[in-house]
Amino acid sequence: MAIIVQKFGGTSVANAEKIRRAAKRVTETKEKGFSVVVVASARGQQTDELIADALELHPNPPKREMDQLLSTGEQQTVSLFAMALDAMGYKAISFTGSQIRMMTDSVHTKARIISIDAGRIHRQLEQDKIVIVAGFQGIDENENITTLGRGGSDTTGVALAAALGAKLCEIYTDVDGIYTADPRIYKKAVKMKQISYDEMLELASLGAGVMHPRAIEFGKKYDVTIHVRSSSEDIEGTIITHEVPQMEGVVVTGATIQRDMAKISLIGVGNVPGNAAKVFAHLAKAKVVVHDIIQTEVSSEKANLTFMIGDSDLPSAKEAMEEIKDEVNCQSVFVREDIAEVSVVGVGMRSHYGVAEKMFGALAEAKVNIDSITTSEIRISCAVNENQADKALEAVCNAFELDRPANLRKK
Amino acid sequence: MAIIVQKFGGTSVANAEKIRRAAKRVTETKEKGFSVVVVASARGQQTDELIADALELHPNPPKREMDQLLSTGEQQTVSLFAMALDAMGYKAISFTGSQIRMMTDSVHTKARIISIDAGRIHRQLEQDKIVIVAGFQGIDENENITTLGRGGSDTTGVALAAALGAKLCEIYTDVDGIYTADPRIYKKAVKMKQISYDEMLELASLGAGVMHPRAIEFGKKYDVTIHVRSSSEDIEGTIITHEVPQMEGVVVTGATIQRDMAKISLIGVGNVPGNAAKVFAHLAKAKVVVHDIIQTEVSSEKANLTFMIGDSDLPSAKEAMEEIKDEVNCQSVFVREDIAEVSVVGVGMRSHYGVAEKMFGALAEAKVNIDSITTSEIRISCAVNENQADKALEAVCNAFELDRPANLRKK
Numbered sequence: 001m002a003i004i005v006q007k008f009g010g011t012s013v014a015n016a017e018k019i020r021r022a023a024k025r026v027t028e029t030k031e032k033g034f035s036v037v038v039v040a041s042a043r044g045q046q047t048d049e050l051i052a053d054a055l056e057l058h059p060n061p062p063k064r065e066m067d068q069l070l071s072t073g074e075q076q077t078v079s080l081f082a083m084a085l086d087a088m089g090y091k092a093i094s095f096t097g098s099q100i101r102m103m104t105d106s107v108h109t110k111a112r113i114i115s116i117d118a119g120r121i122h123r124q125l126e127q128d129k130i131v132i133v134a135g136f137q138g139i140d141e142n143e144n145i146t147t148l149g150r151g152g153s154d155t156t157g158v159a160l161a162a163a164l165g166a167k168l169c170e171i172y173t174d175v176d177g178i179y180t181a182d183p184r185i186y187k188k189a190v191k192m193k194q195i196s197y198d199e200m201l202e203l204a205s206l207g208a209g210v211m212h213p214r215a216i217e218f219g220k221k222y223d224v225t226i227h228v229r230s231s232s233e234d235i236e237g238t239i240i241t242h243e244v245p246q247m248e249g250v251v252v253t254g255a256t257i258q259r260d261m262a263k264i265s266l267i268g269v270g271n272v273p274g275n276a277a278k279v280f281a282h283l284a285k286a287k288v289v290v291h292d293i294i295q296t297e298v299s300s301e302k303a304n305l306t307f308m309i310g311d312s313d314l315p316s317a318k319e320a321m322e323e324i325k326d327e328v329n330c331q332s333v334f335v336r337e338d339i340a341e342v343s344v345v346g347v348g349m350r351s352h353y354g355v356a357e358k359m360f361g362a363l364a365e366a367k368v369n370i371d372s373i374t375t376s377e378i379r380i381s382c383a384v385n386e387n388q389a390d391k392a393l394e395a396v397c398n399a400f401e402l403d404r405p406a407n408l409r410k411k
Numbered sequence: 412m413a414i415i416v417q418k419f420g421g422t423s424v425a426n427a428e429k430i431r432r433a434a435k436r437v438t439e440t441k442e443k444g445f446s447v448v449v450v451a452s453a454r455g456q457q458t459d460e461l462i463a464d465a466l467e468l469h470p471n472p473p474k475r476e477m478d479q480l481l482s483t484g485e486q487q488t489v490s491l492f493a494m495a496l497d498a499m500g501y502k503a504i505s506f507t508g509s510q511i512r513m514m515t516d517s518v519h520t521k522a523r524i525i526s527i528d529a530g531r532i533h534r535q536l537e538q539d540k541i542v543i544v545a546g547f548q549g550i551d552e553n554e555n556i557t558t559l560g561r562g563g564s565d566t567t568g569v570a571l572a573a574a575l576g577a578k579l580c581e582i583y584t585d586v587d588g589i590y591t592a593d594p595r596i597y598k599k600a601v602k603m604k605q606i607s608y609d610e611m612l613e614l615a616s617l618g619a620g621v622m623h624p625r626a627i628e629f630g631k632k633y634d635v636t637i638h639v640r641s642s643s644e645d646i647e648g649t650i651i652t653h654e655v656p657q658m659e660g661v662v663v664t665g666a667t668i669q670r671d672m673a674k675i676s677l678i679g680v681g682n683v684p685g686n687a688a689k690v691f692a693h694l695a696k697a698k699v700v701v702h703d704i705i706q707t708e709v710s711s712e713k714a715n716l717t718f719m720i721g722d723s724d725l726p727s728a729k730e731a732m733e734e735i736k737d738e739v740n741c742q743s744v745f746v747r748e749d750i751a752e753v754s755v756v757g758v759g760m761r762s763h764y765g766v767a768e769k770m771f772g773a774l775a776e777a778k779v780n781i782d783s784i785t786t787s788e789i790r791i792s793c794a795v796n797e798n799q800a801d802k803a804l805e806a807v808c809n810a811f812e813l814d815r816p817a818n819l820r821k822k
Binding site: 016019020050053054056057058059061062064065066068069071072075076078079080082083084086087092093094096098099143144145 | 427430431461464465467468469470472473475476477479480482483486487489490491493494495497498503504505507509510554555556
């Protein structure tokens with residue numbers, strides 16, 4: 001019997017009524033003749049409540065104990081979910097990460113999955129049971145409980161699908177799919193029928209919060225189709241899958257904004273090997289997460305080095321730059337705080353000309369000044385003034401016709 | 412370094428402030444040069460809240476899932492407890508039942524401990540850590556989470572002390588020790604300095620709710636001294652230990668009332684082998700818990716068979732008796748619902764005469780009618796009318812001078 005993995009997020013299991021509704025979804029799939037494995041997150045705001053409990057006792061709780069604490073949230077959901085299914089007359093059994101040997105490394109609060117014992121789940125499915133697995137959690141080789149970080153239940157779902165040989169992992173959530181842009185900002189955004197793993201990865205890392213990037217990586221690596229859909233309405237959502245030829249016809253799949261960014265430029269850095277390495281090693285030591293990097297030679301001896309960071313990292317980044325600037329012969333440090341980054345993503349860019357030109361043109365027409373530009377193979381990002389961010393997104397979305405389904409665009 | 416096990420009940424860890432206070436107790440013991448292993452229960456009313464969550468989804472939740480759910484309560488406490496100790500500058504590590512291989516049978520919600528892997532705890536103690544273990548829970552051979560039933564954390568504490576070779580298990584609770592009688596009823600009751608395992612077992616099974624009977628059995632079997640004491644005040648509580656010669660000098664150690672009892676008498680049962688067995692097999696099938704049993708021959712052919720049960724079991728017991736009465740040639744079934752049982756307990760009874768006489772005399776003087784009498788080697792119980800229960804306890808306590816410490820009594 002074919003296996004489907006169905007993952008329910010915290011808002012989809014927040015109370016008894018919602019758990020029952022999710023359970024009904026599961027039984028409908030079961031009745032269609034599938035074996036169903038459910039992955040569930042902690043109920044509603046419970047993880048936040050547990051974090052608050054911990055902070056009452058410790059300003060910076062030991063990570064191992066934090067994982068021990070937080071993993072209880074999912075454990076509660078899965079046992080309640082199994083009870084709901086039993087009450088509906090279905091055989092069900094819940095498992096913690098430990099019980100299915102969801103082995104991870106020992107990096108508490110950000111662990112990575114190493115292996116899963118699919119055998120125990122297969123044996124239960126053979127007995128016609130519905131299996132409910134606690135998302136977000138695993139154990140390391142010493143039986144310490146680990147967690148995969150926020151959104152980690154998505155990763156559990158897709159990794160389980162891979163381990164069980166399931167071709168499909170459904171992600172039930174409080175949105176009904178992936179949109180061409182954030183509908184709260186660009187009201188005319190439309191839901192995509194499908195998107196490639198690579199495009200979704202770019203969008204996720206650019207702040208489109210629907211899916212956890214690691215889950216998408218797993219899907220890509222192990223060939224698991226991901227279906228992001230609504231837990232409250234029974235309508236098709238968005239399929240995340242491998243690139244298919246017709247995707248190439250779509251130049252831009254989606255657009256996104258990342259706010260609260262800052263830019264630091266080191267002007268006139270000595271243009272000798274090793275200087276850039278020194279700068280970024282120093283930033284890493286200060287625990288600053290660096291986004292895009294732009295380096296340009298300004299003469300044979302001098303270069304300008306620019307990078308984007310989150311606003312919250314700005315104080316430590318500035319301090320780090322003051323410490324290192326003499327060592328790399330930097331003439332001056334220039335900081336801009338009010339930056340947002342507007343990006344367009346699409347695998348079609350690989351084979352289409354004129355995408356950058358169209359984007360810059362749209363921004364110019366909307367009178368949005370572009371501070372700096374970075375690109376990847378399937379992405380173009382423009383840094384703009386933060387207070388022009390919404391206008392910039394709207395202009396770009398209109399230019400690429402993101403207000404209509406891909407097959408109805410002019411090109 | 413000598414090991415002490417300290418168990419904290421739900422009220423002693425109900426919130427952050429109480430957890431900190433409990434943790435302070437632990438560090439004081441650590442500073443005295445002991446290795447400390449902590450056993451903790453779920454915080455305050457949390458177990459009740461989780462049960463309510465379950466009942467919202469299922470009128471009679473599957474027991475395996477109930478255990479999976481309830482065990483999270485203790486897991487939360489132990490991680491928070493470890494954080495509190497860390498914040499005070501002590502090295503600490505928390506463990507679930509699974510993590511220390513607290514192996515039990517598979518009787519969910521009422522599991523019995525089979526073995527414990529003391530090695531993992533010893534290794535942590537050797538690293539100078541304080542170890543905090545989740546009470547109440549274990550796992551069976553298939554990694555299913557089990558629980559030991561209400562009050563099971565006491566059993567975890569004493570069993571751990573036994574497995575670790577600790578001579579002492581301190582039970583921190585919201586009362587400051589064991590009293591000669593329930594102080595809410597007999598205001599003059601005094602705290603005992605010590606009590607034997609056997610006496611405490613009798614009192615516990617007669618409804619004195621301070622300690623879990625299985626914990627006392629473990630203590631007796633594995634020679635672990637149990638110290639029941641207050642978590643809020645730093646005063647000596649009551650030591651539960653092996654019988655020592657001077658205990659024999661005390662005729663009655665404590666007295667207790669069990670309310671909400673009912674009595675069923677089968678009048679004129681055929682006095683042939685096997686009839687009593689039939690009656691009690693039938694009661695067991697109806698899941699009725701039978702307390703005292705009294706059988707008396709009334710002729711060579713007939714006997715009266717009387718037994719005590721809890722009020723809540725009365726409907727099913729009555730039904731069972733109607734079904735079986737013809738089969739055992741019973742002439743009539745007599746039921747009394749308004750029964751309470753007053754008991755006195757003391758190992759000194761073994762070597763003292765006149766205890767029963769004194770008890771009956773005290774009840775007669777208080778004008779309390781005795782319905783029936785049962786005894787064990789160290790206990791005498793009288794069934795009385797429920798509305799005379801408090802008066803009966805007071806009379807008995809006064810007669811045996813339970814308002815003063817054992818060494819100050821006349822005899």
